[in-house]
Amino acid sequence: MKKNITRIIIVVLIVLVATVITHFDSFIYKDPVMKIQQVKVISRDKSTDEYKNTDTQIDQRLTGILLNTSKKGKKVTLKNSYYQSQLIDQKYRKGQQVILSKSGQHYSIKNVKRDTVLVFSLGLVIILLFCMKFSRSKLLISVLLNLLVYFGFIKLLIHNNNNYLLIMTVITSLLISGIALLVILGPTSDALMAYLSTVCATTLSILLSVLLLKLSGNSGVHLELTDFGLQPYFSVFLSQVLFSVLGVILDETMDISSSLIEMKKEVSDVKESALFKAGINIGRELIGPLINILLFIVIAEHLNLILLYLSNGNSIGYTFTMTLSLGFTQLLISSIGIVLTVPITSFIASKIITRRAY
Amino acid sequence: MLFLLGAFVVLLLMVAGSRAFSLLFGLAINLISIVALLILIADGFNVLVTTAIISLIILIVAIYMNVENSNTANIAFKTSILIVLIILLITVPLEFWASAQGMGIEDQEELEAFSLAAGVSFPQLAIAIIVVNSLGVISETSVAISSGLNEIILSKPTLTPKEVFADGFSVGNKILSTQTNTLLFNFFSATFPLFFLMNSLNYKAVDVINNKLLVAEILTMLICAMGVILTVPITAYFVYRGVGKKSIDSIDK
Structure with a gap:
């Protein structure tokens, strides 16, 4: 003491x-x-x-x-x-x-x-x-390593003049989520399982969203309104979505898979389908709070601009189209990711866990 | 965007079943509250008072609609309110000191068409931004910790108050790491265009560190992190008081 x-x-x-x-x-x-x-x-x-x-x-x-x-x-x-x-x-x-x-x-x-x-x-x-x-050292190590990766990302980005933005974002995301999981869970098969689920869920939801956006011809999405009009618009937007949803999906996969591991430890002969169902049940409770987190972060980001539009005599509808259409698209893609993570993680985790002996 | 919205609703119905309706309902209420906040501020109501009231409504919806166990919800609600108040108390002097309100010269192109004499207090709005930013993270953290702790108490009813605190920190460790990740990755998402722009404007390192927009983002992240850290002991304290009361009751009997 x-x-x-x-x-x-x-x-x-x-x-x-x-x-x-x-x-x-x-x-x-x-x-x-x-x-x-x-x-x-x-x-x-x-x-x-x-x-x-x-x-x-x-x-x-x-x-x-x-x-x-x-x-x-x-x-x-x-x-x-x-x-x-x-x-x-x-x-x-x-x-x-x-x-x-x-x-x-x-x-x-x-x-x-x-x-x-x-x-x-x-x-x-x-x-x-x-x-x-708190166990500070773990937390500080993961934050520092992630900042280091981010710093490298920025350096490369500046060096390459934005040309390979999307590829670099994907690599950076793979790295930072890997680091976060390794530091929190340690180099275990649990970490690998959570990593696999995170990668699958994020990829699937982004691909699905891109497909849907293309099908609708980007209607209602003002891509040219990305921060500071940075080009190429679509890559910048997708990179922002990817970074912002990653933390939440990591949180979700870890929660679901660790609860399922606990279950297997308690009932060693639990069936795969029972585990899957349990995973869905746990995940259901997580969806609401996680979407809330991103909702408030997205809106807070644009508060200044929204109020400027409103005080300049613009209607609420016009203001929201000009300021929040990108934010809401981001939020919708993230929400799809959050929802899809539940069955994907439950599926992967139940497959792997039932094959293991505790 | 309609396609995305449709896909989201369909997927939500498939995964969450009947729970989907209350989820959508909760989200809708939160959205309406935020829109109300914006309109009230634009109409000239005091920014901080309006934010405080709307935050209260949002916390009630976010916690009571998502948590079924009323004991857990009560503790999480009490904690979140206390934390939002603490965040307000920390943010007011820090924002005053940093003067990181409003928008930067980097935004100027976007602002050309506007009358900048908006009549809204942007220094106060800067505080509101941090509070709104923290609402989701804080409510999630407090719910996670209080439900984790309540579960532990149910399985081991003989726990002493001191052990409750220790368990609070072991539950809190994991939540702190995941919330830090969420905050950090969102910081990455918000700042990489800014860093890119600052480079093309030939900013030097000292210009970057003192930049208004970047400082505002960093402050947001740090203050939210403070909120998350403080949630752990405060939740543990409320649970601990509950346990203390129960043990006194059993002695009386």
């Missing part, structure tokens, strides 16, 4: 030190970093636009000192103008650190310095993990 408390204190200290260091790390920035010391509101301009939205445009004068580069310590004054709703502009506060860009003799604000809050939040997660009796 005492050892545990010392360990927590050490982790807290490390997190605090890391946070403080990133607060004072402006020397690693090539662009000038300014600490805002004084904020003065110059003017407020309340306006109502053609859609009857009332917003206030505010001009502020910011004074601060530079924290790095050769002009360290120099006083800089600049103007900033923002709408109170702050969609893409920004209200600046005293004490904030901002990254500047310089053109000629003029400074303008490029970005808020956000690295400190990132390190702090990450630290908070780690502290929470250390406060509790």
